[in-house]
Amino acid sequence: MEASAPLADHIKPEPREWQLRALWVGARMLCGAAAFFFMAFLFAYFYLRSLDVNKSWKIGTVNPPTGFGVGIVVVLVASAVLLRMASKRPTEALPLGLTALALALLSVVLQVIAWTTLGFGPASGGYASVYVGWTAWYAVFALACVYWIETQVASIWRMGREGVKRPRAEGVPADDVELLGAGLEACSLFWAFYVALGVIAWVVLYLV
């Protein structure tokens, strides 16, 4: 395979639906991997809480910032809903996609601000450790999702700007619009699932 090499005449392309299906399946498998990753933090939460070694589950006054917590979850859910809506009409989804992207980024910014207003440190017991670890890694992977969403939004924008003059995807027999739709569907599905994991984290860290 060479970037500039055309497919030789006697070589037939692969079925066009393969890449679309790969994106569909890939997004769902990523959901599984993400679930197991955060399951480790869920396990840590209940394990340390039930052990309560040296009565150190919470050392001193350890209360998470509820306002920020609620704000982050609301922003995340709104972003996921908008992106899911955008995936239904991929070629006309620029405004929805942009808003979803901005909200996703806002959720990370809010989380960073929340850390600066914490009334406790990472060493303030088991709860504090789980809170800091869980939210930090959630934010890191949320940033990765922000990148993914941005690539989808940028694709919509470029497709709208360049229209039919847009260079064809190399090596992918599927149609550009189909690919865009499949990519957006995969991205929005994973983002919705990831936000659902965030809601679970919020329930556990703030409500339980």
Next chain:
Amino acid sequence: MSAIAVTTEKPPAWRRLIGFNLLTAIVLGIAGYLIGYWIGGRINTPSTAFFSAEAGENDISVFLGYGFGVIGFLIGLGFANYPVRRLLGYPPTLAEHESADEGLGRYFRLCTDHKVVAMQYMIGIGFFFAIGGLNAMLIRTELLNPNSHVFGANQYLTLVGMHGSMMMGMMTSSILGPFANWLVPLMIGSRRMAFPRIEAFTFWLLMAAGVILITTIFFGGFQTGWTGYQPLGSQGTAGYDAYVGFFALVGVSMTLLGFNLLATIITMRAPGMTWTRLPIFVWGVVSTAILMLLASPMLAAALFMGAFDRTVQTAFFVPGNGGSSFLWQNLFWVFGHPEVYIVALPGFGIALELLPVFCRKPLWGYRIAVAGMLGVTLLSFFVWQHHLFVSGINADLRPFYMLSTELISIPTGFIFLCAMGTLWRGRIRLTVPMLFVLGWAFNFLFGGISGVFLSDAPSDVTTHGTFFSMAHFHYTIMGGLVFTFFAAIYYWIPKMTGYKLSEVLGKVHFWTLFLAFNATFGPLFALGFMGMPRRVVTYPTSLQPLNDWVTVCAYAIALSMLVFLYNVVASLIFKREPEVANPWNSKSPEFQLPTPVPVHDFDRIPVFDADPYPYGVEPTPAPTVAPAGGTA
């Protein structure tokens, strides 16, 4: 996907050195490390982490150094180019430089041809396998005498830890990396993996991980063994940071490798390649990939917790501040036991794939074997607590985990039964690959049976932490994985490279390895029963004769490996003898293609119209495959 290269004039050698390749990657990797280390120094000097303050170390610097180093390394290889293009909205593309006329250069940079990535894995993992093996020789040298020491206790423990980590971390990909990447697309009728860049990424990430582990020797090593037990880990020097960085990257690499393989097999099977026609090796890959996809993230999460404990001063594993060292044990073994099957299942797949070829009869009990593999996959998530039998777990939990662990021997038995059923009344050809498969059967039998003793709580209490346990897992992993790994090498390497391997040297390799392996690890069962503890630099003098015997036999294993190395170098580099397209008269799709397999694999996507093992069935149909450039 375009398929063939346009031949262009080669640029001069000096020009080819500048660009996205391994050399640039190393330079940027080192620069990244230094920048990260410097930034870490500005953030916190020195670290005030719980136990390392007195050592004057800065764990933040070390971790940032590793992080930036890996990023620089990947940028140098060209991994940032495509993501940046996507960031700007350019369409997705599968086109990548994979031109066959670039010669050896494509093996030293980002290449998305699954066959090139497979060979990269083969060489890269071979290198780290050699280092892990060298560590084993040093360990055995130390154990020649209980009182006179070659290394100090800490150095000895670091050697043990590096050997275990290297083998368990790198060798998990020893079959999936080289063989699954090379074979799966060909076996299912695809030209590529579902996500070729991710395929290449997993390899280069693994290489970065291996280098990070080696750097532990500059930071005082780590004394925890490959299991990284806490609180020893938290108390360790910055050498433990290398362990954390290594395994975290391995975890990410394994997750993505499993993800990619699974996506490929689910979505890119050619017409006619139904689930019931899938070669059994591919089923082995499916079950392994499921475990990698789901278990490895737990390991990564646990290691990230450990990294946080050492840097931002959380207390996940620090009992004094609300954490628990048992939390680490739980999280580690939720990954760690599936890891054992991640290592074993591809070996099962290879053994069952090769047996029909050399018995000239269909695989006996294909569906039973598949059920066995999936059964092992499912059950392996419910057995981890047997590793904690002697760690003070609730006694009421023991029967459940004892039962679940013993249950897993049933699906494992299915697989073994299928192997024996295929051998039964077969027209057995004792080729080198077949010898290694038979060696696997013999070794794994002992490994499996001795495992029952360790799954049983009462007997585990006396054998856990002794050399008995070590003998058991070497029989399963080395006896299982390594023997099938060599079977795969002798079976597929001629196809992959186009050159023959010496049959005579192969047989010398097998017999010396088989005898030396059993002479080394068999006595370890006895040593374990006599109370020889693991991870202790000294032992009772009464055990010295047996230990000396084991050490001499371990050296014999090393000599056997040298025979293999000589065979590979001589056969593939100096005495090149071209191999025919189908030397084993196999019915498998990859052997219906010409040798070497063309860059684009197939002229058109093949149609499969036969079961995968039609041996001994008259007439003997082979799967319909349309190879590039004519028939084999």
